[in-house]
Each structure stands twice: as C-alpha cells, then as structure tokens.
Amino acid sequence: MYTHKNNVITQGKPLSETGKALILVHGRGATAQSILDLANYLPVQDFTLYAPQATNNSWYPYSFMAPEEQNQPALDSALALLDEVVKSTLSQGVKSEDVYLGGFSQGACLTSEYATRNARKYGGLLLFTGGLVGQQLVADRYKGDFAGTPVLISTGDPDPHVPVSRVDETAELMEKLGAIVTKKIYPGRPHTILQEELDLAGKILSSADKG
Template identity: 25%
Template sequence: MCGNNMSAPLPAIVPAARKATAAVIFLHGLGDTGHGWAEAMASIRSPHVKYICPHAPIMPVSLNMNMSMPSWFDIIGLSPDAQEDDAGIKQAAENIKALIDQEVKNGIPSHRIILGGFSQGGALSLYTALTSNQKLAGVVALSCWLPLRTSFPQAAASCTNKEVPVLQCHGESDPLVPLMFGSMTSEKLKTIVNPANIHFKTYPGLAHSSCNQEMTDVKQFIEKQLPPC
C-alpha cells in the first residue's frame, strides 16, 4: 500500500539559485501535495539550499472513512491513545531515508540536510530523524506529534541524531492537532534528544496552518543550521 513511492509523482523542487551545498526535505500534511510547501519554501529560500517537497502516495485513510487521498501512512484516529499504523509509519520512514540517501549520492552530505514537515508530514519527519543512522542538520516539526511515541526512546537506540537541533512550532488554537499534543511531544523529545536542542515555539490565534511569523522562524532556523559553505 505504501511501497517505495514509485506511484507518487516526482517531488516539487525549488532548486538552489547557485550550486546546492545543502538541502531541505519538507513533507506536506494529509490530503495535500508538495506544491504548496514548495511555494512557501521559495519565499524563504537561501541561494545555496535546494528544497525538495515530495508528494505522498494515494491511499485509503481510516480517519476519513477510507477515502483515498495523499497520505504518508494510515491515520486511524487523532486522540493520543488512538491505534497507529505501525507498519505504514515504519515503511514511510524508510522511503524518506531513501530520499535522503539519494541526495547524499547527489553530493549533499546528510549533515547538510534538514528534514521537516507539517502535521502528518511533521510527524513522519520526527519519526524518521529519530530512527535514522544518517546524521542530519536539523528537524522542522510544524503542528505535529511524535508517532509510535511509546516505542521511544528504545526505537532511537541506534539513532545518530541525539544532538540534532529541532524546531517545533504549533498554533495555540489548533483544533485538529491540539497544542497539548505539541507540548507532550516536546517533553517526549527531551527524553530522546539533547533537551537544549529542542526549540518549541507557539503562535497565539494560529489554527492548523502556518503564519508569517512561523515561516520567519523556520527561515532563521534553516539559515542557522545550513550556513553557506
């Protein structure tokens, strides 16, 4: 169901304005595509950074009465105790790790790659980074949660990203992924990653979306973690 993404179209890419010496891989939310986030990244781009916004495969989603839509893995429910798509999450993470491998083969070392995402994409970016043996430059987690959280920190035992900087952002008025989920995720991350590297920012009045201040914070984080070589 969630194979190697061969069925999904090629990612939306914002190429570097000059030679790419760093990359940002950003994963969209449920039912979306990479195009909108590619536009958002283009508005905050750094000239030496390549931005890759892949599209999730189409699959039935339990939460939406099994309607087929772009989804990185199945979502059964949104409550903290809801059943999770264990196999689907792990397979999706392997697909993203393969995408990182491809960029490394293209000449960008993993420590010059930031992985990020919004909502379901942010959840997958956190899980992927925390179970990866590829050393990353940072993680951007917007309006999201940590999947399979009860499996941590054991699942991160061989992770090389114990010191990875994480920018976690959340709207204070989010009705879909409540702020409480973000707060719980931030506290959980501090048991897995160096707590000094977890940066949790909240935005008054922001629902399940992004805002100019958040994008400014994302831009500053990317510029700090991926300076020009």
C-alpha cells in the first residue's frame, strides 16, 4: 500500500555529546514534530531526540487489532524504519540500554510491536495508550530478553482505539520476556496523555542519569 521513507527529525544535543537517544513515534494523523513537542514536558535535556515521520501521517491503514494482512505492507515498512533508527544510534557507539523508545496511540502500538519483536535491554519504553499489533497475538514472534527494561504502558477505560484487554496481554507478554512493567488504566480518561503519565515517564528517563 505504501512504504515509509527514512524521514527522521533530530532534536537536542548531538548523540556524541549525550550518549543517550530517545526515539519518539507519532500517532495516526499526527507528525514527527508534534510528538517532539511532547518532549517539552519530559526531562530530556541530556538526550538526543529522534522522531520518524510516517508517509501520509499514518504508520498503517487500519486498527492495530485488524487482521494483520490488512495493514501490510505498511506495517512491515514502519517496523523496518524504526529498526533503521535504532540501528543508526547503536552504530554510533550507543549501548541499547541507553536507547529509549516512546510513542502515543498508533505510535505506541508500533513501538511496542518493534521493541517486543526485538527484546533487549533498552533504557525504557514509554507506551502512551498502545499495545501489541494484530487481531490475535502471535506469541512466538516475540523474542529476546528485555533484561529488566522499565516499561510504562497505559490506556483509558474505555479507550476508543486501545482496549484494556490488549494492554493486559501486552504487559503480560513483555513481563515474560523480562520487562519490568508499570501498567496504568485510567477510568473515563479521554484519548490523551495525562500529567501523571508524563511524571511516570519522567521517572524512567531520569533514572538514566543515575546509571
């Protein structure tokens, strides 16, 4: 259907100075710049920020819980682009535990799918209203070891796009791969990011300074 060009906005100090990367993935209909604006509310002064831009402002066409074939080849292309961004930071001498990934809504779904298919010790995962992708989860495609990676995953109850049941499944699967998951379900919360979520994400990002 469409493929995603390698179009990534970078913000903050150079990676050679910070040694820490935060990759932020925007939601459906949004932009790389809009997700970078989120960084204004997070303690990221000592991070280099990266935000890939989806072609047509959407990572894949249908719901993240649609049959997977409906979202191909866009989904595979999006996962490949995220992989390029991660590998680019690692190739510059940054350790995986100094790479942090975050996203909102469709961006959180893509981020959780990428990270769990490629589980390793990341600095942290900030999954604002998202979960693993697919009509049913195919457990054996998720491999690796999160090795204690802190994960924040959230949704509203109900949320128009991300049901609590999928957040529960996602948290469980990540924990099986060694992640330390903080799961937050907010009754009656609209499809947005609350201050409490930003504070919890900030704790994960701030722990980077403590080594």
